[in-house]
Amino acid sequence: MDKKHIEALLFVAKEPLKIEDIVKIVKETDESMDETIVLRWMFELQNEYAERGIHIRQVAGGFEMVTADECFDTIEKLLPKQYDRLSRSAFETLAAIVVKGPAIRATISKFRGVKNPDDAIQKLLERNLIKHTEEGYVTTDVFLKEFGINDLKELKELKKELELLDKNPESSEEVEEVEETKETEEKQNEHHE
Amino acid sequence: MDYIIKLENFEGPLDLLLELIKKREMDIYNLQISQITKDYLTSLEEMKTANIDVTADFIEMASLLLEIKAKMLIPVEVEKDDPRNGLVKQLLDYQEYKETVVQLKILREFEQKFYKRQKKDVVRKEKNGSIQDIIRSYKDIFTKKFKVKENKPFDKLREELTKFKFTIEDRMEHLKQLLQTDQVNVADYFSQVETKEEMVVTFGALLELVKLQYIDILLEEEQVFLIKKETTPVELEEEETNG
Numbered sequence: 083m084d085k086k087h088i089e090a091l092l093f094v095a096k097e098p099l100k101i102e103d104i105v106k107i108v109k110e111t112d113e114s115m116d117e118t119i120v121l122r123w124m125f126e127l128q129n130e131y132a133e134r135g136i137h138i139r140q141v142a143g144g145f146e147m148v149t150a151d152e153c154f155d156t157i158e159k160l161l162p163k164q165y166d167r168l169s170r171s172a173f174e175t176l177a178a179i180v181v182k183g184p185a186i187r188a189t190i191s192k193f194r195g196v197k198n199p200d201d202a203i204q205k206l207l208e209r210n211l212i213k214h215t216e217e218g219y220v221t222t223d224v225f226l227k228e229f230g231i232n233d234l235k236e237l238k239e240l241k242k243e244l245e246l247l248d249k250n251p252e253s254s255e256e257v258e259e260v261e262e263t264k265e266t267e268e269k270q271n272e273h274h275e
Numbered sequence: 276m277d278y279i280i281k282l283e284n285f286e287g288p289l290d291l292l293l294e295l296i297k298k299r300e301m302d303i304y305n306l307q308i309s310q311i312t313k314d315y316l317t318s319l320e321e322m323k324t325a326n327i328d329v330t331a332d333f334i335e336m337a338s339l340l341l342e343i344k345a346k347m348l349i350p351v352e353v354e355k356d357d358p359r360n361g362l363v364k365q366l367l368d369y370q371e372y373k374e375t376v377v378q379l380k381i382l383r384e385f386e387q388k389f390y391k392r393q394k395k396d397v398v399r400k401e402k403n404g405s406i407q408d409i410i411r412s413y414k415d416i417f418t419k420k421f422k423v424k425e426n427k428p429f430d431k432l433r434e435e436l437t438k439f440k441f442t443i444e445d446r447m448e449h450l451k452q453l454l455q456t457d458q459v460n461v462a463d464y465f466s467q468v469e470t471k472e473e474m475v476v477t478f479g480a481l482l483e484l485v486k487l488q489y490i491d492i493l494l495e496e497e498q499v500f501l502i503k504k505e506t507t508p509v510e511l512e513e514e515e516t517n518g
Contacts, residue, residue, distance in 0.1 A: 096392050139389075146391060154388035161390060168383065174286075177375035181368065193372045195287025195332070229379060230386035240378070 098144025184218030446480030
């Protein structure tokens with residue numbers, strides 16, 4: 083077996099494929115396959131596709147083929163946008179659940195500043211973007227797929243990067259101490275009272 | 276007073292507080308409680324004057340601020356917990372929430388740029404045809420007709436001259452007859468319709484038949500079909516009256 087089998091699988095799959103699922107499939111025809119090999123092939127394919135109109139990316143913990151984002155303008159002519167719009171309350175509810183998940187009704191209510199958050203919650207439940215657990219509401223794999231997120235940790239990392247780009251110069255001395263000393267020295271005068 | 280901000284848009288006390296802190300260019304980790312409490316209370320007053328509902332949450336936050344302010348005045352032993360800590364945590368959480376809302380919007384916007392196999396199925400629920408499909412077909416046909424008509428100068432005049440020649444009852448009969456033999460493709464059927472009035476009447480007849488449970492709507496390969504129900508209460512009723 084070689085990596086073209088993985089490539090073919092990715093091509094036909096309708097959902098992101100997890101490495102363990104791929105291993106299970108390829109093992110049926112070739113007993114010698116294992117996770118290390120599949121993962122290596124996957125990364126090789128990913129590199130080979132990097133410059134093409136189709137990319138291989140990771141979403142919701144699996145791998146999938148998607149069109150390159152720079153081709154969007156062209157594709158859009160053939161296939162108009164297909165996603166439904168989400169309301170402001172839907173985004174707010176999702177954000178509360180992402181930040182505090184599992185989040186109970188009261189938490190969502192507090193963040194959103196509304197007394198009755200149920201409508202928005204209900205709509206998200208119907209669309210399978212969130213689900214109910216004993217500890218509260220959590221986001222689902224459908225959410226990850228629709229937002230192109232691999233896992234929620236990645237989302238927090240991304241946010242840190244954004245924060246660093248858009249760093250508030252007035253941020254506390256405590257935080258700055260951890261960062262580069264040069265910067266701290268420059269700002270120390272400002273902070274002295 | 277330039278630190279007073281547009282009041283209507285606040286989603287809650289934390290939202291208001293965060294905005295006031297930003298306006299003062301204060302550091303969340305080093306809040307000047309007495310200043311921010313003053314700003315906050317002034318804002319609440321403004322809200323009352325502007326007839327904006329100051330909910331219990333806003334009052335609760337005010338009392339928390341006053342409590343912290345009072346605690347700050349009492350000299351405490353070193354290393355003791357800063358009375359502001361609880362509030363700071365709340366503000367940071369809230370700030371994170373606000374940022375996440377924006378971030379999710381950006382992510383979703385960006386995600387739409389990726390196309391993949393069968394993405395449609397993920398979003399659209401599969402259904403056997405509904406009234407929405409009929410409405411959509413109707414709109415499609417209508418827009419097509421309208422576009423053609425725009426180019427013909429006499430069409431508008433003719434349309435105005437056309438009188439109401441059609442009744443819902445006639446249309447229902449016509450549809451019933453057609454349905455005796457075969458299913459009806461909605462798009463085809465409507466494409467034979469000439470005028471706006473006729474279209475309205477035909478559509479009304481269609482809805483009436485659905486309401487009377489005479490027909491079923493069937494969605495096949497993006498096409499809407501009408502089929503006759505096996506036995507319908509209406510039909511039975513009619514047979515009785517006829518017999």
